[in-house]
Amino acid sequence: MTLSVSGLSAVRSGRTILHPTSLEIPLQIRIGLVGSSGSGKSTLGHALIDDLRAQGHTVAHVPQSPDEALDPLRSMAFHWREAETALGLPPGSADQAGLFGALKIEGGDLSKRPWGWSRGMQQRFVIAMALIGNPDLIVLDEPTSALDPVVAAATMELLSAFLTGKDTAMILITHDLGLAARRVERLMVMDAGRLVETGRTEDILERPKTRAANALSTHRNWMVLPC
Amino acid sequence: MLKVTDLAVKRGSRVTLESITLSLPAGETLAVVGESGAGKSTLIAAILGLLKPAEGEITWNGKPARAARPALVMQEPRAAFNPALNLRRSVMEPIVAQGVALAAGRLERLCAGLEMPLDLLDRRPDQVSIGQAQRAGILRALIAAPPLVLFDEPLSALDAVTQKHTARLISELQAEEGFAALIVTHDLGYAVAHGDQIMVLKAGRVEETADANTFALTPQSPYCRTLRDAAISLGALEAAA
Ligand SMILES: Nc1ncnc2c1ncn2[C@@H]1O[C@H](COP(=O)(O)OP(=O)(O)OP(=O)(O)O)[C@@H](O)[C@H]1O
Ligand SMILES: Nc1ncnc2c1ncn2[C@@H]1O[C@H](COP(=O)(O)OP(=O)(O)OP(=O)(O)O)[C@@H](O)[C@H]1O
Numbered sequence: 001m002t003l004s005v006s007g008l009s010a011v012r013s014g015r016t017i018l019h020p021t022s023l024e025i026p027l028q029i030r031i032g033l034v035g036s037s038g039s040g041k042s043t044l045g046h047a048l049i050d051d052l053r054a055q056g057h058t059v060a061h062v063p064q065s066p067d068e069a070l071d072p073l074r075s076m077a078f079h080w081r082e083a084e085t086a087l088g089l090p091p092g093s094a095d096q097a098g099l100f101g102a103l104k105i106e107g108g109d110l111s112k113r114p115w116g117w118s119r120g121m122q123q124r125f126v127i128a129m130a131l132i133g134n135p136d137l138i139v140l141d142e143p144t145s146a147l148d149p150v151v152a153a154a155t156m157e158l159l160s161a162f163l164t165g166k167d168t169a170m171i172l173i174t175h176d177l178g179l180a181a182r183r184v185e186r187l188m189v190m191d192a193g194r195l196v197e198t199g200r201t202e203d204i205l206e207r208p209k210t211r212a213a214n215a216l217s218t219h220r221n222w223m224v225l226p227c
Numbered sequence: 228m229l230k231v232t233d234l235a236v237k238r239g240s241r242v243t244l245e246s247i248t249l250s251l252p253a254g255e256t257l258a259v260v261g262e263s264g265a266g267k268s269t270l271i272a273a274i275l276g277l278l279k280p281a282e283g284e285i286t287w288n289g290k291p292a293r294a295a296r297p298a299l300v301m302q303e304p305r306a307a308f309n310p311a312l313n314l315r316r317s318v319m320e321p322i323v324a325q326g327v328a329l330a331a332g333r334l335e336r337l338c339a340g341l342e343m344p345l346d347l348l349d350r351r352p353d354q355v356s357i358g359q360a361q362r363a364g365i366l367r368a369l370i371a372a373p374p375l376v377l378f379d380e381p382l383s384a385l386d387a388v389t390q391k392h393t394a395r396l397i398s399e400l401q402a403e404e405g406f407a408a409l410i411v412t413h414d415l416g417y418a419v420a421h422g423d424q425i426m427v428l429k430a431g432r433v434e435e436t437a438d439a440n441t442f443a444l445t446p447q448s449p450y451c452r453t454l455r456d457a458a459i460s461l462g463a464l465e466a467a468a
């Protein structure tokens with residue numbers, strides 16, 4: 001089975017922010033969606049998710065901001081129960097302790113509302129909710145943007161373990177090409193609302209063809225650690 | 228000069244910050260790093276006067292820090308804006324509130340440095356990308372030339388190229404205007420490149436404070452080692468390793 005969408009586009013206030021885009025997403029593939037800030041990554045992510053869900057596929061989504069996934073007036077425990085219910089699971093059946101342990105959020109107080117958790121903790125909670133089920137596709141929008149490198153590494157490990165042995169495909173939206181480099185086999189590069197380059201990860205990193213891919217690949221290692 | 232002395236902050240019955248002492252002179256940058264949940268945003272909230280210290284004090288030139296009207300760049304970019312107003316109204320709010328004049332060309336210069344077309348400001352916060360909202364937040368914090376700016380992960384939603392340009396604009400402006408900057412970041416490369424001092428927070432306490440050069444030259448720094456290992460396993464350090 002391949003997930004396929006065609007002619008996705010988005011117009012806002014008379015501006016085309018996503019030009020017609022078609023995609024084929026094979027089972028088990030891991031794709032990185034990269035591009036400069038404002039190039040249309042989140043827009044494509046949303047359009048893709050809506051279209052696939054309308055086709056009856058299950059898609060898990062970790063939005064760029066935890067605010068999109070968490071109701072400020074509901075407790076974290078409530079969100080967790082809702083996530084289970086949405087998947088038709090009985091309450092308490094998901095491996096919460098295992099996920100929380102791997103994401104290092106065991107200490108979080110579930111009776112609190114989202115704003116009683118730090119931003120990075122909220123982000124990991126949303127990732128944990130996305131990893132309960134067995135979706136056809138998981139789309140993660142900048143999943144480590146609020147995390148320090150230690151926790152980010154643990155999170156990416158958990159994600160790989162989750163995907164291993166499953167049919168689930170993954171789209172990782174990120175501005176961090178270093179992060180994507182090792183974890184995805186294909187890259188899609190966006191610029192001004194268009195997919196301008198797609199290909200194997202090594203090819204794009206080593207021989208970028210477009211200006212957008214070249215800029216990202218040249219500035220890949222912003223993090224130069226002093227030790 | 229910002230001075231924090233023996234600060235403790237409680238949230239409910241939990242102590243979230245303990246024995247925090249720091250000083251940040253005008254014109255300098257203190258980079259605050261540390262694990263997610265360590266208390267970095269809590270420290271900023273305390274300096275802003277949003278949380279009352281359980282112990283200790285926070286002063287700016289000897290007066291309560293609130294008096295300096297510190298500017299804030301919030302960690303959650305869109306939450307920083309009134310959803311009903313266009314960005315221009317929100318960005319200009321410090322100018323209006325403080326009754327100061329906007330220097331000619333300042334808005335244009337800041338927008339150019341942040342790679343933001345001016346017409347982006349005519350949109351509402353939900354009509355721009357999250358990285359654009361983050362840069363609008365930086366714009367608002369800097370627009371009225373404040374003496375003290377608190378940045379909570381100011382580059383987290385930006386791509387590498389935009390990060391570099393944004394960091395450069397912040398430094399240039401700081402060199403000209405002399406504001407004190409407290410920058411929370413999980414990017415140690417940024418912290419060392421732009422910080423005068425680096426403070427590592429762990430579970431609500433200061434694990435170490437050092438000037439950036441010493442920190443960079445001290446491979447024993449345990450936090451630095453942990454981070455380096457994590458960065459290598461993430462792939463962020465591939466080229467250097
Ligand atoms: N309602 C709207 N009206 C006009 N333009 C919009 C609207 N919503 C989004 N845009 C524009 O669409 C473009 C794509 O936004 P999107 O959020 O998809 O970018 P992104 O690649 O995810 O950026 P980031 O890395 O900053 O999150 C941006 O330039 C944004 O300003
Ligand atoms: N409103 C709140 N009420 C109670 N506890 C809170 C509240 N906000 C944060 N906390 C808790 O205080 C601790 C410190 O949170 P803080 O937001 O300062 O962390 P941080 O270092 O900024 O983390 P991150 O890097 O994830 O943003 C965390 O354990 C968090 O769960």
Ligand SMILES: [Mg+2]
Nearest residue numbers: 042064356357
């Ligand atoms: Mg986005």
Ligand SMILES: [Mg+2]
Nearest residue numbers: 118119268302
């Ligand atoms: Mg924080």
